[in-house]
Amino acid sequence: MEIKVCVGTTCHLLGATELVEALKDLPPEIARKINLGYSVCFESCQGTMRPPIISINGKYHQDMNPSRMKALILKTAESERS
Amino acid sequence: MRNFVFSEIMKIRRQLMMTLAQMYEKGTLQEHLAGIPKMLLPGPHGTYRSSVYHEREVMKQRTKMYLGMDYERSRELELYELPSLIDDILGMKSDLVSRDRFVQVIKEACDSCPSGRYYATDLCRNCVAHSCYNACPKKAVEIQNDRAVINIDQCIGCGLCAKACSFYAIVKLERPCERSCALQAIAKDASFAADIDYSRCVSCGACYVACPFGATESPSHLLRTLAGIRRGEKIIAIFAPAIVAQFGPKVTLGQIKNALKKAGFSDAVAVAAGADEVAEEEAHFLEHAAGTVTTSCCPAFVDYIGKNQPDFTDRISPAPSPMIALAKHLKTGTGKIAFIGPCIAKKLEASKGPFVDYVLTFEELGALFIAKGIEPAAQEDATVEGSRLGWGFAAAGGVTAAVKELCTRDLRTLRMDGLAEGKETFQTARQEKFDLIEGMACAGGCIAGPGIMVNPKVAAGALKKAGSAT
Ligand code: SF4
Ligand code: FES
Numbered sequence: 001m002e003i004k005v006c007v008g009t010t011c012h013l014l015g016a017t018e019l020v021e022a023l024k025d026l027p028p029e030i031a032r033k034i035n036l037g038y039s040v041c042f043e044s045c046q047g048t049m050r051p052p053i054i055s056i057n058g059k060y061h062q063d064m065n066p067s068r069m070k071a072l073i074l075k076t077a078e079s080e081r082s
Numbered sequence: 083m084r085n086f087v088f089s090e091i092m093k094i095r096r097q098l099m100m101t102l103a104q105m106y107e108k109g110t111l112q113e114h115l116a117g118i119p120k121m122l123l124p125g126p127h128g129t130y131r132s133s134v135y136h137e138r139e140v141m142k143q144r145t146k147m148y149l150g151m152d153y154e155r156s157r158e159l160e161l162y163e164l165p166s167l168i169d170d171i172l173g174m175k176s177d178l179v180s181r182d183r184f185v186q187v188i189k190e191a192c193d194s195c196p197s198g199r200y201y202a203t204d205l206c207r208n209c210v211a212h213s214c215y216n217a218c219p220k221k222a223v224e225i226q227n228d229r230a231v232i233n234i235d236q237c238i239g240c241g242l243c244a245k246a247c248s249f250y251a252i253v254k255l256e257r258p259c260e261r262s263c264a265l266q267a268i269a270k271d272a273s274f275a276a277d278i279d280y281s282r283c284v285s286c287g288a289c290y291v292a293c294p295f296g297a298t299e300s301p302s303h304l305l306r307t308l309a310g311i312r313r314g315e316k317i318i319a320i321f322a323p324a325i326v327a328q329f330g331p332k333v334t335l336g337q338i339k340n341a342l343k344k345a346g347f348s349d350a351v352a353v354a355a356g357a358d359e360v361a362e363e364e365a366h367f368l369e370h371a372a373g374t375v376t377t378s379c380c381p382a383f384v385d386y387i388g389k390n391q392p393d394f395t396d397r398i399s400p401a402p403s404p405m406i407a408l409a410k411h412l413k414t415g416t417g418k419i420a421f422i423g424p425c426i427a428k429k430l431e432a433s434k435g436p437f438v439d440y441v442l443t444f445e446e447l448g449a450l451f452i453a454k455g456i457e458p459a460a461q462e463d464a465t466v467e468g469s470r471l472g473w474g475f476a477a478a479g480g481v482t483a484a485v486k487e488l489c490t491r492d493l494r495t496l497r498m499d500g501l502a503e504g505k506e507t508f509q510t511a512r513q514e515k516f517d518l519i520e521g522m523a524c525a526g527g528c529i530a531g532p533g534i535m536v537n538p539k540v541a542a543g544a545l546k547k548a549g550s551a552t
Contacts, residue, residue: 007330008459009451009457009458012449012535013449016538
């Protein structure tokens with residue numbers, strides 16, 4: 001699974017650091033499958049989407065917080081397995 | 083050192099700062115100002131509180147403070163009345179501007195949390211021993227409907243019942259703001275809302291961090307700085323050493339420096355350079371000083387001494403704070419200085435002298451970058467001023483370490499790490515002889531200040547690598 005966390009200034013101010021922290025304590029069997037990267041501004045925070053924004057396998061997800069992000073990752077991991 | 087947890091309060095604050103700064107830059111602030119609460123809190127249901135009207139009212143008050151206005155003096159003003167006043171407010175010509183109070187309670191936001199009482203929770207098992215009942219010297223505990231109930235009229239708040247309970251069923255009700263304030267500066271007004279006692283308050287910002295309703299707020303210099311840039315003022319940005327890691331681990335200090343210049347500041351210089359100078363001066367002074375000297379870099383600490391340990395007032399270091407030391411060098415005729423740091427008390431310090439014109443927190447700087455469309459991570463790197471010792475000022479123990487290293491004499495030092503340690507520190511200082519007392523109002527130092535964006539532990543790690551070798 002390809003995950004990119006936006007660490008642009010807008011996302012940073014609205015909680016991206018928390019997401020980066022939260023990614024460190026995923027269950028190891030999930031963490032192993034993740035290819036994690038950081039990105040500068042996705043250019044979608046001004047108007048179209050609500051930051052903080054991450055992308056999972058190329059699809060953007062807005063208004064992330066640690067629990068919403070974890071739920072999304074688990075769901076994606078689940079669908080990748082089946 | 084405090085823990086740092088991102089919260090909805092930070093989100094509300096930052097979103098509002100960003101919105102205001104962006105509108106100002108686009109030139110649409112006057113037009114859209116009155117609609118901001120409705121825009122950010124669209125309803126029909128409350129986003130953060132049960133009533134959308136209540137949260138919009140709070141945001142209205144917060145908006146005025148972010149424009150730099152004094153809460154008390156502007157409380158009755160509606161946002162739609164502001165467009166004609168805004169130029170005077172941002173130009174500091176209006177008496178609605180806050181000049182000496184930088185921590186204020188938004189009464190509309192204050193929940194008047196219960197405090198000073200004990201409360202028996204439903205963990206009570208109505209045990210046979212009835213230890214709480216027996217422990218209470220005032221017979222304030224009653225057993226009703228199979229559980230303990232504390233009669234608040236009789237309770238004197240001694241806490242003996244809570245200590246006696248085997249199930250931890252009795253809790254002390256405390257206001258988060260009161261608990262956070264080491265100086266008992268939070269009182270209650272006639273309607274029981276929190277009320278700051280300015281004869282005790284040293285503007286450390288602990289209650290700004292602590293209040294879970296975001297009721298404590300600080301009038302901002304953000305828009306006035308943007309207005310200064312727009313007027314074409316030559317403003318030199320000076321950034322505190324606590325800025326390490328604030329924009330994430332990938333952004334270097336040099337990139338921040340360049341981002342500041344791109345944002346419209348005429349230059350950007352690290353306050354660590356001023357700290358180096360202060361360390362030299364203090365070390366030099368201590369070579370021959372007789373008697374104790376206290377540090378002077380933390381304005382809340384200096385204020386604390388004046389208000390609580392007056393017999394040490396003449397012991398405060400003759401060296402200026404690093405902010406002032408550097409600003410003095412850089413200030414020219416019509417030029418202005420903007421200090422960027424983690425601190426609220428610096429706003430008050432700046433207001434007392436002619437050297438620093440604007441004070442921004444890191445959060446506000448973030449909003450400024452966003453409004454200007456600048457990504458620090460996309461800037462080129464540069465070298466920054468200041469030695470490892472000067473950068474070290476940002477964490478508790480840093481000033482001590484620097485002065486000790488520069489002084490040829492062996493120094494006996496003492497530290498007050500956070501205002502809560504104040505009483506004990508000064509008691510010790512009266513009993514034994516110390517050369518240097520380092521004082522930081524925020525436990526952990528500036529990296530744990532009220533305006534930070536990253537966990538102080540992360541900043542502490544990054545700080546070790548900042549600054550040139552000496
Ligand atoms: S914690 Fe906040 S809401 Fe509660 S009394 Fe203090 S200022 Fe008011
Ligand atoms: S800063 Fe994250 S999308 Fe713009």
